[in-house]
Amino acid sequence: MRCCSRSWWRPLAGAAVAAGVATVSILWLRTQAPLPGAPLVTQVTTPGQATLPTPAASGQGDSYVVPRPKPAAAVVPSTELANYVVAHSMFSNPVARRNLLSAFMTSESPAAGTEELQSDVKAIAH
Amino acid sequence: MSRPLRTSGRLASLALAWAVASVAAAEETAQKRSVEYTPTGWLERMDQALTTRNYDGTFSHWQGGRVEMLRIIHRVQDGTVSERLASLDGSGREFIRTGASLTCYLPDRRTVLVEQRPPEESLVSFPTVNDQTASFYDIREVGHMRLNRRDTHVIAVSPKDEYRYGYRLWVDESTAMPLKSQLVDPHGQVIEQIVFASLTLTSRIPDSAFRPEISTEGFQWLRNDVTPHPPAGASAFAWSVTSLPPGFRMSVRSAQILPGSGPVDHLVFTDGFASVSVFVERQPAPSGPPPVPESATVGSSSAFSTVVDGHKITAVGEVPPATVRFIAGQLKAQGAAAAGR
Numbered sequence: 001m002r003c004c005s006r007s008w009w010r011p012l013a014g015a016a017v018a019a020g021v022a023t024v025s026i027l028w029l030r031t032q033a034p035l036p037g038a039p040l041v042t043q044v045t046t047p048g049q050a051t052l053p054t055p056a057a058s059g060q061g062d063s064y065v066v067p068r069p070k071p072a073a074a075v076v077p078s079t080e081l082a083n084y085v086v087a088h089s090m091f092s093n094p095v096a097r098r099n100l101l102s103a104f105m106t107s108e109s110p111a112a113g114t115e116e117l118q119s120d121v122k123a124i125a126h
Numbered sequence: 127m128s129r130p131l132r133t134s135g136r137l138a139s140l141a142l143a144w145a146v147a148s149v150a151a152a153e154e155t156a157q158k159r160s161v162e163y164t165p166t167g168w169l170e171r172m173d174q175a176l177t178t179r180n181y182d183g184t185f186s187h188w189q190g191g192r193v194e195m196l197r198i199i200h201r202v203q204d205g206t207v208s209e210r211l212a213s214l215d216g217s218g219r220e221f222i223r224t225g226a227s228l229t230c231y232l233p234d235r236r237t238v239l240v241e242q243r244p245p246e247e248s249l250v251s252f253p254t255v256n257d258q259t260a261s262f263y264d265i266r267e268v269g270h271m272r273l274n275r276r277d278t279h280v281i282a283v284s285p286k287d288e289y290r291y292g293y294r295l296w297v298d299e300s301t302a303m304p305l306k307s308q309l310v311d312p313h314g315q316v317i318e319q320i321v322f323a324s325l326t327l328t329s330r331i332p333d334s335a336f337r338p339e340i341s342t343e344g345f346q347w348l349r350n351d352v353t354p355h356p357p358a359g360a361s362a363f364a365w366s367v368t369s370l371p372p373g374f375r376m377s378v379r380s381a382q383i384l385p386g387s388g389p390v391d392h393l394v395f396t397d398g399f400a401s402v403s404v405f406v407e408r409q410p411a412p413s414g415p416p417p418v419p420e421s422a423t424v425g426s427s428s429a430f431s432t433v434v435d436g437h438k439i440t441a442v443g444e445v446p447p448a449t450v451r452f453i454a455g456q457l458k459a460q461g462a463a464a465a466g467r
Contacts, residue, residue, distance in 0.1 A: 079237075081440075083384040085424050086221075086230060086241060088403035088442045091378060091394045094176035095293065095307055096401070096444040098198070098211075099318055101221055102187040103425020105213040106194040 165265045165281050171302035172295065178202055181303065182335070183325035184214070189318045189425050201331040210336050220338050231338050231345075238342055239385045240349040259398030262286055262373040271296070273305050274322070283399065288312040289371035289449045290400045291426065301327060309426050312446065318426040348385040365391060365406050367456040371449055373397040395443075395453060402443030402453050409438040421447055435459045 085104050089097045182199045195214040201207070209223040220231040230239040259265075262285065269280035277299040284292045292314075296306035303325060309318040367376070378394035384405075391406040419432040428447040431440040432454055441454035 079235075080384075081422060081424070081429060081442075082230070082232075083239065083241070084403065084405050084429065084440055084442045085427070086228060086239070087382070087384055087392065087405070088394075088401075090228075091396075091403060092401050092444060093399060094173050095295070095304060098176075099307070099309060099320065099425065100427050100444055101211055102185075102196055102320065103189055103318065103427065105196060105211065105219045105221070106187055106189070106192065106216055107424055 165267045166260065168267070168279055168281050168297050168302070169265070169283070169295075172297050172304050175302040176200075176304070177207070179301070179303070179327055180329065180331050181325060181327050182331065183322050185320050185322045185325075187318075187320055195323075199331060199335050201336075203331075208331075208336050212339065218340060220340065222336055222338060224336065229338075231340055231342065233340050233345075236345050238345050238347045240347065241385055242350060256398050258373065262290070262397055263292070263399060268294075276300075276305060278305055284310075284314075285312055287372065288446060289374075289452075290397065290445050291317070303327070309444075350383045350385040364460045365393065365404075365457055366460055367395075367453065368458055369456050370395060371397075371452060374402070374453070377401075393457075400443065400445050402441055402445055402450060404453060404457060405438075405440045405442070406457070407438045407440075409433050409436055421451065423447070430454045 082104070085100065089100045092100055180201045180203075182197075184195060184197050187194050187196055194216045197210075197212050197214055199208075199210045201209070206225045207223065208225075210220065211222075212220040218233045222229045222231070226242060228241045230241075232238065264282075264284040264286060266282055266284075267279055268282045271278055271280060273296050278296040279299060281295045281297055282292070283295070291312070292310045294308040294310060294316075295304045297303070298305050303322075304320075305325065306321045307319070308316045311317050374395045374397050376393055377396045378392070380392050381389060382392055383389055388407060393404045393406070395402045395404070419430070422429040422431075424442075427442065427444045428450045429440060429442045430447065430450040431438065433439070434457060437459065439454050439457050441450040443450055443453075
């Protein structure tokens with residue numbers, strides 16, 4: 001009888017300790033949670049997709065550069081187009097030919113240039 | 127019959143013959159004049175003047191808000207056409223044509239392109255206005271005015287649909303040279319203009335006038351070989367169009383080699399005024415991303431490229447972009463080409 005009366009409080013004490021630990025844990029976790037209003041950042045990276053640094057992380061302003069898509073291959077490089085224009089001009093009526101060649105003379109030089117020429121043409125030293 | 131009566135009979139016969147001859151001559155003169163002075167006649171005379179006369183002129187070229195001065199020198203001597211077109215400002219590019227050889231000096235690319243055509247193709251015929259042309263354009267004289275102290279006839283060539291551009295031409299009355307020309311879109315808006323500031327017609331132009339002004343030291347020279355007949359790689363292919371814009375027909379089909387390019391089939395379609403060239407070239411197997419159809423413009427001219435059955439199709443012409451796109455899209459391989467792919 002005595003032994004029974006002495007052990008009755010043990011489950012209560014265990015429950016109290018467990019409750020205390022849980023309370024402390026909850027309080028500790030709450031201190032680690034982000035502040036109200038702060039953004040939640042989830043980084044999901046997919047293959048081939050650029051990740052943009054957040055302004056807070058990089059310390060830069062609110063601007064970024066959209067990654068340039070890989071350009072599709074041009075069907076006709078500019079030099080070939082020049083060839084085609086010149087070849088076509090031989091079959092145009094005189095007024096159209098003058099217009100066409102004049103326009104070609106005054107057109108801006110395309111960005112594509114020497115490398116392209118060297119890659120696909122037969123060059124002859126003169 | 128008495129002698130005086132016989133004499134008067136002869137005189138009457140002579141008078142009648144003279145009258146008939148006079149009427150016939152007058153009719154012939156009137157007929158000739160009416161041909162010369164119809165709007166179509168002015169266009170024919172203008173084409174003839176541009177291709178057969180010797181001239182040296184400076185003109186402004188306006189397009190897309192840009193104005194540039196150019197010089198043109200043209201000579202026909204002993205049946206050989208020589209022409210030099212030079213940019214007086216801007217790129218400094220020059221074109222010099224002598225007979226079957228066309229040399230393009232591109233100082234901005236430090237490159238010279240030399241295109242040599244077979245002798246039999248040196249005198250290439252250009253589209254000529256005919257009755258069929260007139261059914262797709264409204265050709266009329268819309269004025270007679272002074273320009274640069276010269277009397278000119280203003281001829282308007284207006285397209286009847288949106289497959290082609292129109293022209294307004296100020297044709298010099300005495301020489302038939304176009305002193306001013308405007309290219310207009312199907313809505314009548316001017317998209318390109320050429321106006322001569324000076325023009326001299328002369329009987330003799332020295333050879334020195336056809337030498338380039340720029341130094342080509344260090345330039346890369348690109349030439350095409352004289353076209354073999356038929357060039358290997360192009361002759362086995364037969365290409366045809368399933369449909370064309372109204373009035374267009376194929377006028378030329380040839381195989382050639384362009385500078386910096388392989389053998390190409392060159393097809394020319396014309397309505398008698400506008401023309402479109404289609405170039406077909408074997409496309410090497412793509413190593414990167416597949417090519418996509420693309421459009422380009424050179425001045426007011428349009429270009430469109432696409433790939434069909436492993437061949438690169440490029441249409442170029444002084445027509446709206448939709449027209450080159452349409453024609454390029456109608457090209458189909460037949461026969462050996464279809465079997466070989």
